[in-house]
Amino acid sequence: MTVDRLAALMARGAEFLGSETAIICGAMSWVSERHLVSAVSNAGGFGLIACGAMTPELLDAEIAAARALTDRPFGVNLITMHPQLFDLIAVCAKHGVGHVVLAGGLPPKGSIEAIKEWGAKVICFAPALALARKLHRSGVDALVIEGMEAGGHIGPVATGVLAQEILPVLAGELPIFVAGGIGHGEAIAAYLEMGAAGVQLGTRFACAAESIAHPNFKKAFFRASARDAVASVQIDPRLPVIPVRALRNAGSEAFTAKQREVAQLLDDGKVDMGAAQLQIEHYWAGALRRAVIDGDVENGSLMAGQSVGMVTKEEPVADIIAALMAEARAALARRAA
Template structure:
């Protein structure tokens, strides 16, 4: 396959057949989905999120019991249990540690590497990408604002031009708005080591979210996945992209309430930010686990408009690979005729 030569860098880094990662989604990226990703030849990520250390440790153990395929653990650097999670994950000798949420400290990257893990960091801007490379990250993920859940400020098309076309010292994976093999082919030819998707994999049979959650995705259009606003710089919040519902309106009300408390000095900024995260984690559980489509958080990327079928995970992989190879063959034929 022509595709093989473009897979090589990502394959070597991740240690799997296809450099296709399933993004870490809290309450979604459970051991079962992560292990199924490995069996299909991809690379799954457990979501650390706000999980207590013992819960995350048990998830790692369970994933290892389900499959011998490599997988990674995603840690949110602003989570309350982050430092304890990092200690535990380093002690367990995980294959890959992904730092998300904000920029990790240089010594934290080094601790992860000293444990034997390969380190991946998210780069939302050009300056941070270059800084993270200097700090020692082994690879980068460029996640455009088209993605679901917590998002950065810049679209993938711009990040590609700012970072992917400039930085060649580490493998770079791309994410945000990706749902088809044809798109994957073009991203690989641009220099990406691989891709990361989340929304598309929610629509797999193996993803154990509430059926109503999947049905909401199936009916949604790309424009339905909207990003939350920030009302006041005194309460800096990372935007969240989700399907608009009562829950997104409630988040707006929460922000206004927290801003008033900051003005009254009845809460400090750190606690206010934790309140924001607690809201999203609880709202996400309400939707994913309990099926509350009205008040829960329906975190989804704009690629939700392309994910309109629930399929076995293997079928999704087959479609991605076949369509990507067909696109490369088509382009090869076009160039041969010039």
Template sequence: MSMTDTDQARQQARQKARATLERLWAPGCAFLGTPTAILGGAMSWVSERNLVSAISNAGGFGVIACGAMNPDRLAEEIAATQALTDKPFGVNLITMHPELDKLVDVCVEARVGHVVLAGGVPSGATIKQVRDGGARAIGFAPALALGKRLVKQGIEALVIEGSEAGGHVGPVSLNVLAQEILPHIHDVPVFVAGGLARGDAVLGYLEQGASGAQLGTLFAASSESIAHEAFKKAFVRASARDAITSNQIDERFPVIPVRGLNNGGTRRFMAHQAATLTRFTSGELSKEEAQLEIEHFWAGALRRAVIEGDVEQGSVMAGQSVGMVKAVRPVAEIMHDLVEQAVDALVAREARCGHLHPTETAIG
């Protein structure tokens, strides 16, 4: 075969693989209105106008992290994002926010196409409010039973996020959640999240029945992220084992697990819990006061890390995929590589399978 024929064969193989990938995530792309079914994880202080618009402009689906914003502040952020992109993007709302109804109204009035309801189980009334306003409602399902319940309540897409993710996490890995949920929910698109940083890994979940994927850590360290350079450099230096979850030392005082890079703040938090427990047992603090003391330890710590660059005492939230962040790169380059890695994996698999004799099996 001539060099030209070889090149042509390679090109055809890649075209075939790309068509396969497009078929696999077609439900996710159709739901999001994007050419690639990759969502940006909503990260407080990080997922704002610049990063969100960059992800959407690169063919993905950016998501604004509303967090503790009030309605006016959210309206301002949505307008600023719309000034930077004409592509689809969403807004992540915390269901426990005291002004949740008003925040939904802000999204509807601004014609935001998708609202992600996170940080708790959304009520049927909130889901209805989103949908009646013309937006699509997305929810998180940490278990199959809850996923089925949300779909019955009107949720139009689900995100299943494994414990490998950064920030607040549940106890179950994505690998297990995918096996539990993907074979049984087919009525709505399901997006996988947690520990993902390569397109070939995303492909594996697409083949299990996922419609797309959500990534956060990789984008937090991108060029367009407004995170402090010290924050991004901490990501580049870190290995997967550096991203640990916060621990509680007494079951009477529960601590919501948060995954972030192990640093001085992490160690001080353990000492703070021990000191607070001593003050409680001595009668200096009531149980309620002790719980508040523990919960308030991290107040402002994420902002200190992301915005001010205090990566030693601040909260450097990161998923275990941080070990695969090797450099600060533009979002468009990250998105391109994710797609190409998935295509490469499909081409390689076709080559392997094509070398098997019809009577052979992959084992024999």
């Protein structure tokens, strides 16, 4: 009975995604590429290519490479402030990508319509109820509500609070996926029972066997506890810096210095606000690459959510999804009893 209960609770999200389970692997720059994405989709989850700072040519190659590794659905995560956003959307259209996630800010005018032109579903992040309502009115097909426990760029509100605010109001209107701080199937069961269509996890998958992340990067995760994943500090109110959660290291201090440097460029009139923000984003892309690809875990960025303490070993993606599902089933069985 509990197996059917879990399947029933996940049915809406799984149908929307076209996957066996309503578990999305969140887009992590440098990590969520063809190997991890295809492994997640092949294991019954839903993989997302992290476009990040990719050029249209690179994204084109990445989608084609992922398609060669899986015949199951996967999506593409695009950053709204990318200067070539509409060119990237055109690449997704060329490949007939079924789901596009717009992250990093409100979708620019015409972007939602451009994605829907070829029949793709649009998913957006909503860090507040008012914004969730606005996005729903603008025609997005699904939302991700991600709390500040997540890794990478974060909002100011905890996952549990967002879920309580948004799910009772909007879960009946469109599929909503909950993210941030989820590392165990018990939490998945709880959010599904609250009305979520599914969940999104990043940190739990970052150290999967199929993840190309450097062994040093993975070891840093295995050693870390929840309190080691800290949010960056904004040092200049003029710089619209979205906080980033990562494991504390020398790279965290370097980011503070980078903010001071960019603030000075603003003071000197050498850059405008848009260029200043792009410099910050490029800093993160470079710092993340140093950690994920080069294995420089001291000076690179170890973006991780507070669920990092639940990541203790390297496991195949299929085992991670199977464990999460088994834990969720067990939780539902206990509640039923």
